[in-house]
Amino acid sequence: MRVEFLGAARTVTGSATRLEKGPVTWLVDCGLFQGNRDLEERNRSVRPYGAEDLSFILLTHAHIDHSGLIPKLVKEGFQGKVICTKATRDLCDVMLRDSAHIHEMEAEWEDRKGRRAGKDGATPLYTVKDAERSLHCFQTVNYDETVALGEGITVRFRDAGHILGSAIIEIWVEEEGQEKKLVFPGDLGGPNQPIVRDPSTVEEGDVLVLESTYGDRLHKSREETAEEFLRIIQDAIGRRAKVIIPAFAVERTQDVIYLIGQFIRKNLIPSIPVYIDSPWPSQPPRSLRRIPTVLTKRRERFCWRGSIPRITRADLHSDDGRIEGD
Numbered sequence: 001m002r003v004e005f006l007g008a009a010r011t012v013t014g015s016a017t018r019l020e021k022g023p024v025t026w027l028v029d030c031g032l033f034q035g036n037r038d039l040e041e042r043n044r045s046v047r048p049y050g051a052e053d054l055s056f057i058l059l060t061h062a063h064i065d066h067s068g069l070i071p072k073l074v075k076e077g078f079q080g081k082v083i084c085t086k087a088t089r090d091l092c093d094v095m096l097r098d099s100a101h102i103h104e105m106e107a108e109w110e111d112r113k114g115r116r117a118g119k120d121g122a123t124p125l126y127t128v129k130d131a132e133r134s135l136h137c138f139q140t141v142n143y144d145e146t147v148a149l150g151e152g153i154t155v156r157f158r159d160a161g162h163i164l165g166s167a168i169i170e171i172w173v174e175e176e177g178q179e180k181k182l183v184f185p186g187d188l189g190g191p192n193q194p195i196v197r198d199p200s201t202v203e204e205g206d207v208l209v210l211e212s213t214y215g216d217r218l219h220k221s222r223e224e225t226a227e228e229f230l231r232i233i234q235d236a237i238g239r240r241a242k243v244i245i246p247a248f249a250v251e252r253t254q255d256v257i258y259l260i261g262q263f264i265r266k267n268l269i270p271s272i273p274v275y276i277d278s279p280w281p282s283q284p285p286r287s288l289r290r291i292p293t294v295l296t297k298r299r300e301r302f303c304w305r306g307s308i309p310r311i312t313r314a315d316l317h318s319d320d321g322r323i324e325g326d
Helices: 037-044 071-075 087-117 127-137 222-238 252-265
Strands: 004-005 015-023 026-030 055-060 082-087 136-141 146-150 153-159 166-174 179-186 274-276 311-315
Touching: 071 087, 071 127, 082 087, 082 153, 087 127, 087 136, 087 222, 136 274, 252 274
Parallel strands: 026 055, 055 082, 082 136, 274 311
Antiparallel strands: 004 015, 015 026, 146 153, 153 166, 166 179
16 A cells, blocks of 8 residues: 655645555545645646546545645546535535635736736636536545445544534555554544534544644633633724634634624623625525534534624625625
């Protein structure tokens, strides 16, 4: 068996691990490289992935640094299945389309800029149509369901507690009469999160493959973080100021919304307007409407109506730079 790291090595984006076992070749994750120009150029050099030779892709979760190259590989000839949880598929339905839209916009801007300089036109990494075509490759599985993929390869997806649908992937491989177990945690969440459940416990395995983005630091407790966040908001309200929070559209934004709602319900702050610059429409995607299937077990259940502050979807990309709410 051969394992090759194509991304998230010496950098924190572009997660992709290529595995070979006999005639079967597959990826665990297929993420977009994000960062400086040199890193992003790596997105166009996908020959090492062997798109046409891949049998399937196992996807831990929907974040673009783990899923964002899937449309590119489909464009380059991948015809296998992308295997993931139902919530991950629903989130990718939104996020891959939005990623493609961004690539189209950036290419259009580069094209206009290049033509003025007498250069060739720019082409997007992939288009919205490419993203939509890639979604037909998705095949969903349930948490804790054991799936045989042939050639002595069996997989199981366990809850990773990172974002909705995120999974620890356990892979059993039979080779030369022996079975070995590989564990790919993807991105792991911590305990006692406000929305998603705690990660499952994996008690054994022969090989553990994980990233170490935060391996050299200790995080504050969630209680300390919430108290610090509350002080910032209270200070801003006292000075009639605004708080601008860069946050991932999936996971971090929902946590922020939840905390603000908690502060309002506990009368720690007044009811304040919240603007979100997001690719999502005012109604959340299907996975969020089915949220009880991947929700924390706390009695105080998160729901999209009644437990969050008043939210306005904002367009932060208007020509004059103003915030424009729907």
